[in-house]
Amino acid sequence: MRLIYFLAALIILTSLLLTTTSAAGATLPGCPDSCGNLTIPYPFGTQSGCHLPGFLITCNTTYSPPRAFINIGNVRVNSIDLSAGSAVVELLVARDCYAPLQLSTNIPQTWADFTGLPYAFSNTRNKFTALGCSAIALNYRFGQTNSLSYTSGCIAFCSELSSVINGSCSGIGCCQTAIPRGLQRVNTILQSTSNMNLTWTFSPCSLAFLIDTDEYVFDVADLADFYKRTTVPVVLDWAVGNNQTCLSAATSPDYACGDNSYCSNSTNAAGYSCSCQTGFQGNPYLSNGCQDINECEDPETSPCTNICENTIGSYACSCPHGYSGDGKKSGKGCNKTTTKFPLVQTVAGGGLGFLFLLLGGFSLYWFLKKRRMLRLREKFFNQNGGSLLKQQLAAREGLAETARVFTAAELKRATDNYSDSRILGHGGNGTVFKGILPDTNRVVAIKKSNLVDGAAAQVEEFINEVVLLSQVIHKHVVRILGCCLETPVPLLVYEYVPNGTLHHHLHRRPGSLSWEARLRIAVETAAALAYLHSAIARPIFHRDVKATNILLDEQYMAKVADFGASRLIPMDRAYITTLVQGTLGYLDPEYFLSGQLTEKSDVYSFGVVLAEMLTGLTPLSGERPPEEKNLAIFFLLKMKDGKLQEILEPRVRTEGGRLQVEAVADLARRCMRLKGEERPSMREVVAEIERARRPPAAMLDPWEGRGEVEDEESENFEDSETRFLSSRMTRVLSEEGTTAYFAASATGDESLDQHIMLSLEMQR
Numbered sequence: 001m002r003l004i005y006f007l008a009a010l011i012i013l014t015s016l017l018l019t020t021t022s023a024a025g026a027t028l029p030g031c032p033d034s035c036g037n038l039t040i041p042y043p044f045g046t047q048s049g050c051h052l053p054g055f056l057i058t059c060n061t062t063y064s065p066p067r068a069f070i071n072i073g074n075v076r077v078n079s080i081d082l083s084a085g086s087a088v089v090e091l092l093v094a095r096d097c098y099a100p101l102q103l104s105t106n107i108p109q110t111w112a113d114f115t116g117l118p119y120a121f122s123n124t125r126n127k128f129t130a131l132g133c134s135a136i137a138l139n140y141r142f143g144q145t146n147s148l149s150y151t152s153g154c155i156a157f158c159s160e161l162s163s164v165i166n167g168s169c170s171g172i173g174c175c176q177t178a179i180p181r182g183l184q185r186v187n188t189i190l191q192s193t194s195n196m197n198l199t200w201t202f203s204p205c206s207l208a209f210l211i212d213t214d215e216y217v218f219d220v221a222d223l224a225d226f227y228k229r230t231t232v233p234v235v236l237d238w239a240v241g242n243n244q245t246c247l248s249a250a251t252s253p254d255y256a257c258g259d260n261s262y263c264s265n266s267t268n269a270a271g272y273s274c275s276c277q278t279g280f281q282g283n284p285y286l287s288n289g290c291q292d293i294n295e296c297e298d299p300e301t302s303p304c305t306n307i308c309e310n311t312i313g314s315y316a317c318s319c320p321h322g323y324s325g326d327g328k329k330s331g332k333g334c335n336k337t338t339t340k341f342p343l344v345q346t347v348a349g350g351g352l353g354f355l356f357l358l359l360g361g362f363s364l365y366w367f368l369k370k371r372r373m374l375r376l377r378e379k380f381f382n383q384n385g386g387s388l389l390k391q392q393l394a395a396r397e398g399l400a401e402t403a404r405v406f407t408a409a410e411l412k413r414a415t416d417n418y419s420d421s422r423i424l425g426h427g428g429n430g431t432v433f434k435g436i437l438p439d440t441n442r443v444v445a446i447k448k449s450n451l452v453d454g455a456a457a458q459v460e461e462f463i464n465e466v467v468l469l470s471q472v473i474h475k476h477v478v479r480i481l482g483c484c485l486e487t488p489v490p491l492l493v494y495e496y497v498p499n500g501t502l503h504h505h506l507h508r509r510p511g512s513l514s515w516e517a518r519l520r521i522a523v524e525t526a527a528a529l530a531y532l533h534s535a536i537a538r539p540i541f542h543r544d545v546k547a548t549n550i551l552l553d554e555q556y557m558a559k560v561a562d563f564g565a566s567r568l569i570p571m572d573r574a575y576i577t578t579l580v581q582g583t584l585g586y587l588d589p590e591y592f593l594s595g596q597l598t599e600k601s602d603v604y605s606f607g608v609v610l611a612e613m614l615t616g617l618t619p620l621s622g623e624r625p626p627e628e629k630n631l632a633i634f635f636l637l638k639m640k641d642g643k644l645q646e647i648l649e650p651r652v653r654t655e656g657g658r659l660q661v662e663a664v665a666d667l668a669r670r671c672m673r674l675k676g677e678e679r680p681s682m683r684e685v686v687a688e689i690e691r692a693r694r695p696p697a698a699m700l701d702p703w704e705g706r707g708e709v710e711d712e713e714s715e716n717f718e719d720s721e722t723r724f725l726s727s728r729m730t731r732v733l734s735e736e737g738t739t740a741y742f743a744a745s746a747t748g749d750e751s752l753d754q755h756i757m758l759s760l761e762m763q764r
Ligand SMILES: *[C@@H]1O[C@H](CO)[C@@H](O)[C@H](O)[C@H]1NC(C)=O
Pocket: 037, 038, 065
């Protein structure tokens, strides 16, 4: 019984592997991507379930490094080229040597057979070649009546070395001939017409082989020593689709080309091949393999002269304000718009004096105004801790990564004078604009914060934060590039993350994220938080972990953002007491009640984000019935009742394995434990999600097909805890009249309601 169950799980695993593909990798998820130093991209694979039919590669690990062979034969693979649809293999050389020398055993006939497999010898890159002074080399195949029919052949003769032309295979010492298209099997016969007793001194052997002409140019010296090579490189063309054309394959259920790719009929092997559309790159044979190319990433190779904006499958060039042109390096570029002064021609005589007077007055006014502005800027700069920051930066000079201090003018230009069209969003403590730095044309996000009220201690903290965060270099943390202090409120400059927030993808475009993507985003976010919690200098607690603070880049890679509320924690303390701050629905109840901030508060909020990704529900919603308003509580109650399945997001339910989803849900539950110390650390969270991402086959058993879900694990639940949570739900009315539920752990504490009111107020 167990065995059947296991086999069924295995079959499901295999079919899952065939449909869900990793975005970045070149293989199906869970499949080995190399053999020794040879990369093996899909449709090739070394294990069953990892390749398309016929594309098996056998990896023999008894060799060191391991060697790859076509199918289960003895033809060794040197390289595989996805875009050209070719592979280079090693094939034997036919050899007939002057007997008295006893150089090696003769091999007068060789053959290689790929019939039944998706390969054919490349007719454009291979040449059938013979070397020697008395060599006749023939290629033949068996005809329909089993009679021999020759497909090609050539003869190489010579009488003395001086007559052989270096580099030329025209019949003297060397000959070469083409092979027909679609050839899947070669049989080579090599014959020597003399016993070589006149020529053996400079050409001891006759040789015949098929060879990749990119790799081989005849050299006179080959006559003397080429016999030492037992194998030579030969190019095979391959095609998918088992002899189908693009036309017939497109409607077939096992059409092999993935998203954003196109199909071409193969010209040699039987079938078709896939390629990524322009603007995309990756493995076209994986369903999600062709990924957008970010043309703008590297200014060196960017197609634009000034402003470059990546779009899916393409890019757009534009010119900064005051410039015109198409902005393309291959086009007109950007030229300064010249403004003309038609005024000059019309002004004459007496009018001129008046004009000068007017101009003089105006420029004096302008000059004074400018000076006042400069003074103001200086004042703000100092008030915002500019000199402190300069000191801090100077102290760290030499470190590669430091925050840059931007000028107000630079950022004003970058954001088109804080134009409304550039607003990316309103954060908890500021407005975020999209900006393009005038000097480098780098696209950045600029946050106009409203947190500073001039208190000296806070200024110092703010500066420390900028300096420290500028050294937080983690793939999944939004980089801070610098700040500007010349304005009344400090401006922060961050790297630009183009694909919006996790919140947006979960709630505005429900179903847009696959289960696989959700797990990946979860683990990336967790890794970023774990990194912050164990940051080298001083741990950093984020304090405001929520779906709107998790940004997604072009590849849908997660980047944790918004450290407006985060705190640097002194080394000697595990927690700090602060004004309670955070977002309702994500806020850690323990922290909320005690005011003591620990790293476990971030763990709690992360647990809520996990629950949000599993269910697709918002953490707080006035539209849900009262007992379902708070997702954290609703989620825990459903889990306790063994009814998790009811609230799972449809894609999670269909794509995730039952035990896999349950493992993640249970992790979310533990993250949301009431007592901070009982929650796992962020490191443990990372490890657990990673484990769930690469589950044993049985974990991928889907929800459907196992009947009523039995809740074996309910024993492990802290029954008391969930019951406690639901019984202690406290009803709080905010001023807008929406109702929020919150778990409270203090008993009969009158001040609790006030606390909650306080938090609601802070929220706004
Ligand atoms: C793989 O290793 C072999 C020998 O170790 C070397 O000749 C070959 O060039 C390597 N191939 C690649 C793609 O690195």
